[in-house]
Amino acid sequence: MKFLLAAGLALAPALAVLPVQAQTPLHQYADADLALGEKLIRDKACSACHVKKVGGDGSAIYRPAGRINTPGALRGMVDFCSTELNLGLFPEEVTAVAAVLQRDHYRFPAQGAAPR
Numbered sequence: 001m002k003f004l005l006a007a008g009l010a011l012a013p014a015l016a017v018l019p020v021q022a023q024t025p026l027h028q029y030a031d032a033d034l035a036l037g038e039k040l041i042r043d044k045a046c047s048a049c050h051v052k053k054v055g056g057d058g059s060a061i062y063r064p065a066g067r068i069n070t071p072g073a074l075r076g077m078v079d080f081c082s083t084e085l086n087l088g089l090f091p092e093e094v095t096a097v098a099a100v101l102q103r104d105h106y107r108f109p110a111q112g113a114a115p116r
Contacts, residue, residue, distance in 0.1 A: 028071060032099030033092070040097050044087050062105035071108050074098050 041047070050058030068074050075098040082089040089097070102108060 028075065029095065029099035029102055033096045034100055034103065036093065037096035037098075037100035040089065040093055041100060044085075044089075046081075046097075049081075049085070059105070062101070068106070071098070071102060071106075074101060074106055074108075 047058045050061045054060040062068075068077055075094060078098045078101070079089075079094045081087065082094060
């Protein structure tokens with residue numbers, strides 16, 4: 001036991017100086033199932049609800065410069081829709097839908113990248 005404690009204490013300073021790699025804001029979408037997200041958007045009639053809310057073809061709801069201005073806020077809004085509309089989406093499904101919306105509408109830049 002003393003050996004493990006001594007080894008841990010000896011390694012602590014070395015670990016403290018290792019560089020920390022920052023996660024990009026889009027990291028949360030890295031493993032998202034885009035095909036699932038596309039299917040859920042169709043099956044749950046997201047566009048029809050957006051048309052009711054904003055009119056036209058519903059695409060006016062996607063305002064990257066508006067209140068949805070980060071990948072986290074986007075995922076939160078998808079989760080909010082799921083809850084409010086009783087869609088019953090699992091967390092990985094929420095992420096999949098948000099990833100498709102990121103790809104098709106929002107296009108938030110990765111950390112450190114210049115906006116498009």
